[in-house]
Amino acid sequence: AQSVTQLGSHVSVSEGxxxxxxxxxxxxxxxxxxxxxxxPNQGLQLLLKYTSAAxxxxxxxxxxxxxxxSETSFHLTKPSAHMSDAAEYFCAVSAGTASKLTFGTGTRLxxxx
Amino acid sequence: DAGVTQSPTHLIKTRGQQVTLRCSxxxxxxxxxxxxxxxxxxxxxxxxxxxxxxxxxxxxxxxxSGHQFPNYSSELNVNALLLGDSALYLCASSFGTRDxxxxxxxxxxxxxxx
Numbered sequence: 001a002q003s004v005t006q007l008g009s010h011v012s013v014s015e016g017x018x019x020x021x022x023x024x025x026x027x028x029x030x031x032x033x034x035x036x037x038x039x040p041n042q043g044l045q046l047l048l049k050y051t052s053a054a055x056x057x058x059x060x061x062x063x064x065x066x067x068x069x070s071e072t073s074f075h076l077t078k079p080s081a082h083m084s085d086a087a088e089y090f091c092a093v094s095a096g097t098a099s100k101l102t103f104g105t106g107t108r109l110x111x112x113x
Numbered sequence: 114d115a116g117v118t119q120s121p122t123h124l125i126k127t128r129g130q131q132v133t134l135r136c137s138x139x140x141x142x143x144x145x146x147x148x149x150x151x152x153x154x155x156x157x158x159x160x161x162x163x164x165x166x167x168x169x170x171x172x173x174x175x176x177x178s179g180h181q182f183p184n185y186s187s188e189l190n191v192n193a194l195l196l197g198d199s200a201l202y203l204c205a206s207s208f209g210t211r212d213x214x215x216x217x218x219x220x221x222x223x224x225x226x227x
Contacts, residue, residue, distance in 0.1 A: 036218075043117070043203055043218035044156070090155050100146070100169050101216065103155030 002027045002093040006104035014112050019063075019078040021107045023091030026072065033074040034092040034101065035065055044090065050074060061085070086111045115140060117219035119204050125225045126194050134189040134222045138206030142217070145187040147179060148203040150221070156203055162187050163209070191224075199226045 007022040025031055032051045036044040048059025055067040065076045074091060088108050092101040118137045126132050138145050144163045148156035158171035162181035181187045185206075191198055201221040 041220070043220045044205075044216075045218070046215045049215070092155075100158050100161060100171075101156075102158070105153075105155050 002031060002095055002102045004091050004093050004102060004104035006089075006091050006107050008107055009105065010108045010110065012110040012112060013081045015083055016080050019076070019081045019085065019109065021076040021089050021091075021109065023065075023074045023076065023104060024072050025074060025091070025093045027093055027095065029095050032094045033065075033067060034094070035059065035063070035074075035076050036090045036092060036103075038088040038090065038106075040087075047076070047089075081109075081111045083111050083113075085109060117204055117206050117217050119202075119219035119222050121222055122220070123223045123225075125227060127227050128194055128196060130194050130226075131190065131192045132194060132224060134191075134202050134204075134224075135186065136189070136204030136206075136219060137186045138204075139217045142206035142208050143185050144207045144209060145181060145185065146205045146207070146216070147187070147189045148205065149173075150201040150203055152200070159189070194226045196226050199224060 003026045005024045034049045035047040037047050038044050047063050048057045050057050050067045058064045063078045065074050088106045090106045091104045094101050116139050120135045146161040147159040150156040159173050160167050161169040165181045176192045178190045201223050203221045204219045205216040207216050
């Protein structure tokens with residue numbers, strides 16, 4: 001079975017500051033890990049994915065995440081926040097079948113001036 | 114290139130009624146999955162359809178059923194609606210059932226049960 005824990009339901013950063021959204025996973029098999037973003041009244045959009053290749057994964061809009069097996073973590077970072085990054089972010093895990101994802105409860109990112 | 118389209122976007126039902134939600138996958142995709150996203154929660158997997166058959170199912174009661182048509186579009190049916198069924202229902206499409214590629218999500222159907 002797989003599960004994901006996202007630490008912090010709300011994160012607030014200033015524009016230009018570092019964004020760090022935390023995700024820890026649990027999986028009985030080597031996991032595939034994903035970060036999705038959801039803007040208000042929209043569906044989910046894939047930011048990036050880890051599928052057992054490079055541990056540092058680069059995604060869209062300047063985001064990246066690092067898979068750390070020893071820490072069972074897959075934290076999402078962005079060096080400099082932009083107002084347009086304000087959204088809900090979801091970490092998800094699967095056992096290798098992309099369709100069946102187990103999502104975390106989400107982290108709402110607020111970006112202030 | 115049309116993405117995943119869902120209908121209706123919003124609907125209101127009363128307890129005990131039945132509802133049907135519809136989804137057309139992204140062009141070239143043959144697998145459709147449905148997720149339920151309650152307010153303030155992450156999406157939860159309901160089931161997946163491939164080759165017109167239910168291939169995987171999450172922890173949802175039999176009141177939730179689905180169908181996939183030869184053109185790969187899909188329906189989600191929920192019978193005997195409960196207040197707790199109020200949620201955003203998301204459809205996602207992909208190619209094949211073991212693809213680790215990107216899942217494309219629609220904008221969802223927001224169901225309110227009164």
